């Protein structure tokens with residue numbers, strides 16, 4: 291199917307072709323036409339983008355000033371938009387699930403939950419050094435321990451319920467051998483280069499891991515007749531949306547970072563594979579996930595660990611930026627629900643459904659750590675978005691999902707995890 295190196299370059303070109311197509315929206319024109327034919331004004335108490343607009347975006351704003359045809363804004367959750375989608379009952383019974391990126395934060399939690407409920411888990415992770423590799427090794431050790439315990443209880447061998455493969459999902463030889471060996475019918479694709487800011491410095495790396503990586507998973511899924519493919523997307527695709535509730539019905543062709551562009555490209559490519567080959571694919575847009583074993587480059591992890599250690603918190607912007615911080619347990623619940631339901635093709639938000647300002651988040655950390663934060667104010671960063679807030683009505687309707695962990699409870703549990711695992715020098 292794939293020839294090796296030369297086709298790799300062709301794919302890379304294709305990736306940039308697709309991505310540049312989106313980016314061309316910035317130059318060519320305008321904001322898209324309102325889908326339901328109504329102009330919805332921005333909420334009066336709405337947020338404003340605190341970061342400077344790029345010249346390109348500024349030109350676009352000027353071009354559409356006073357123009358009633360503009361990107362649709364959603365001021366409230368819109369469950370009615372999804373009422374005509376037939377609801378699928380969950381598949382039950384044991385599955386063999388291939389989880390890519392399962393040494394990482396979200397992937398390792400998902401793999402653990404799958405093992406706990408009795409599924410067989412095949413892990414693929416390249417163990418890259420985007421952050422301390424020992425954290426990923428620790429996550430894999432935890433999965434091995436879990437598999438060992440479950441195997442003892444069920445009179446099985448640990449290797450019958452958990453297999454770990456270290457390598458790049460773009461490595462065709464390895465991936466073919468994994469598919470031939472385990473024939474997984476259910477795939478949870480969490481592997482990616484995450485992080486908005488580093489994607490600005492190294493966009494090629496992000497295109498290769500995220501766009502080409504997703505294309506590889508789509509190809510294998512097609513070839514090996516996979517029953518359901520769940521792909522991690524991101525709230526970052528909403529860019530500088532002015533909606534109060536980010537809706538899957540919203541036009542999202544204005545990604546403000548290469549990371550966001552790769553995620554949006556993956557969603558579109560998966561639509562193509564669904565259309566051409568009738569593959570069942572659900573893209574999940576995660577909203578700022580935090581909790582035990584969190585990613586050390588993310589603000590919640592940095593803030594909690596710095597306040598515990600009495601270090602300095604670098605706060606970008608004035609603290610009024612707001613995020614829909616979502617506790618890992620809720621995300622895992624949503625991912626498992628999506629794995630069990632092979633919808634033909636859907637994009638679904640997974641978030642808490644309400645935002646918290648950075649200032650408020652820091653206050654909660656101070657309260658649960660029991661110490662004042664030492665804050666150093668920094669200018670807002672390019673590529674960061676000012677506000678995220680998920681409309682989770684589609685997830686409620688299609689997956690039966692609801693977020694259960696409040697921000698206060700989530701911070702409390704995460705602080706507790708930090709206190710139980712950190713040493714003088716860092717995290718144990």
Ligand SMILES: NC(=O)c1ccc[n+]([C@@H]2O[C@H](COP(=O)([O-])OP(=O)(O)OC[C@H]3O[C@@H](n4cnc5c(N)ncnc54)[C@H](O)[C@@H]3O)[C@@H](O)[C@H]2O)c1
Pocket residue numbers: 390391392393394395396397414415416417418420426457458459460479480481482483484485499503522523524525575576577578579580585
């Ligand atoms: N954490 C969040 O708040 C958040 C928000 C939105 C979207 N996401 C998405 O969710 C997914 C998981 O994120 P995370 O926070 O757990 O990140 P993470 O970095 O902890 O995990 C990603 C894992 O993928 C692996 N990986 C990367 N490229 C690979 C490749 N080519 N082949 C094999 N393995 C590879 C990495 O080694 C890593 O262990 C990612 O797709 C990310 O973009 C995360």
